[in-house]
Amino acid sequence: MSNPTSIDYTLNAQQLPTRWRHPLADLPWPLPPVRDPNKPSAAEIMRRVRPAAMLRQNQADPAWVDIPEPVRERLIQIGRPTPLRRALRLERALGSTARIYLKREDQLLSGSFKLSSAVAQAYYCQQEERTQVVSETGAGQWGMSLALASRMFGLGCQIFMARCSLQQKPYRSHYMQLLGAQVQPSPSLSTRIGRELLKERPDHPGSIGSAISESIETALGGSAAYLSGSNANHVHLHQSLLGLETQAQLQLAGESDGPDELIACVSGGSNLCGFMLPFLRHKLSGRPLRMLGAESTAAPRLTQGVYEYCGSDPAGYTPQVLAYSMGRSFVPEPVHVGGLRQHNSSPLVSLLRHHGLLDAVAYDEQEAFAAGRLLLQTEGLLVAPESAHAVAAALASVQTAREQQRQPCIVVLVSGSGMLDLDSYKQVLL
Structure with missing residues (x-):
């Protein structure tokens, strides 16, 4: 071919890795310790709202983690x-x-790449007999992914989406809603922190941070598991x-x-x-x-x-x-x-x-x-x-x-x- 077009290099389904590699396994240094002065502590809050499997997988040992067969499928x-x-x-x-x-x-x-973790987390929620999940999303790609994964594993789903992104990208919220997810702008009037942020700034555009706060507050007030699309090990x-x-x-x-x-x-x-x-x-x-x-x-x-x-x-x-x-x-x-x-x-x-x-x-x-x-x-x-x-x-x-x-x-x-x-x-x- 004298003037080839672009080339795709693909693996077949059987070549999908069977294990995940832990992000801390090859680091030359430990992660710096966190500061957790609040009461209740953030660690206690996470134990209440996160699936236990996610807390275990935050630890650096083992370096390789087997991918459950239902997740691989x-x-x-x-x-x-x-x-x-x-x-x-x-x-x-x-x-x-x-x-x-x-x-x-x-x-x-x-x-979006986000779907790979959404599938894994939804599976672990199902294994722990959770029925509801709640999370934040910025541009909406994590929200879309979690809405789809939740539907796959029979879970209810609630998403707080940064207000400006919800206004800019309404089709992402439509996608989530078609899958049965409840979508709210962040800051919203449905949480204490949302009302406080809107009182301070009525035109607050929202952010990933505001949506995190509202998601965790919602999980603490009910039985939903809080899931993250980023930042966690x-x-x-x-x-x-x-x-x-x-x-x-x-x-x-x-x-x-x-x-x-x-x-x-x-x-x-x-x-x-x-x-x-x-x-x-x-x-x-x-x-x-x-x-x-x-x-x-x-x-x-x-x-x-x-x-x-x-x-x-x-x-x-x-x-x-x-x-x-x-x-x-x-x-x-x-x-x-x-x-x-x-x-x-x-x-x-x-x-x-x-x-x-x-x-x-x-x-x-x-x-x-x-x-x-x-x-x-x-x-x-x-x-x-x-x-x-x-x-x-x-x-x-x-x-x-x-x-x-x-x-x-x-x-x-x-x-x-x-x-x-x-x-x-x-x-x-x-």
Whole structure:
């Protein structure tokens, strides 16, 4: 083929990993201890509202965790393993000396990598005879994923969605509601913390943090299990499939030396950690490997924040963790990148950043959406606004490689589909 189009490297269902890799297994340092001064303590609150299996999976031992067969069956049903694409048309458009690969999480049933952890958590809830779940969502991809997984396992589902994202992306809430989930804007009038936030600021745009507070308050007031789509070790564990699959697919692509650069968008860190941490052993062994997180300038924690103890939600239900933060009172602007609008990063992502294992860059939504448009025009792939930040970072890396006459292998995580974000693309670019 004289002028080949893009190539997808795929694994079959039998090649889906049978075990998850724990995110703490290869860390050279322990996570910093949390500060938990509240009464009741955050640890006690989590014991009351989280499934016991999730609390066990937060621990670093064992390094490998068997995936229950019912979970593997559902993972295959939702579209795992996902393809790895060699983006040849994008390479030609850029005059790239780099080889660019895209890990296609947008092909899962809900259009997002989030579904892999949602399936696992819903399964464990069913095993513990839970009947209801409640959670937060920013841009709505976790909410969509949890609504679908809850339906698969016969669970009721309630979602608090950041108010500005609910207004910007109504189709995501329609999807959740079609699956039987109850969706409310955050801040809402149905919780104490929601009413307080609206009293202080009637036009409050909401955030992931406000939705966390409302979800936990709701779980404490009833029998629902509280589930998280990011930031927690058990979520990073479930998402290790991203990196484990990518390792096998790079071998199929003839990249036996592995990647030179891994790029993902970053907020709570579940997509970045799941994608990158399976490669950490290779980086620590001395192999040159750049790990790069792309964040939003609306919440530039890793690039402009302070490494300090900070809570994740305004009500203080979560413990104070050592992480890069813009401050607990910081409310991000209501940009069209709801999944990256959180005032602080996760302790695991922050530890990687603090010790120099993770680089970070921030883009505004204009730059990110322009990168997403270029990917659509070349590869025919419309990515979520969050993923577009990773694409923007990749374009910059390709430019640097060309100037330095290098030929690196760059792998970019496409964490979600942008098909329900068309109005956001229009608002920013058209």
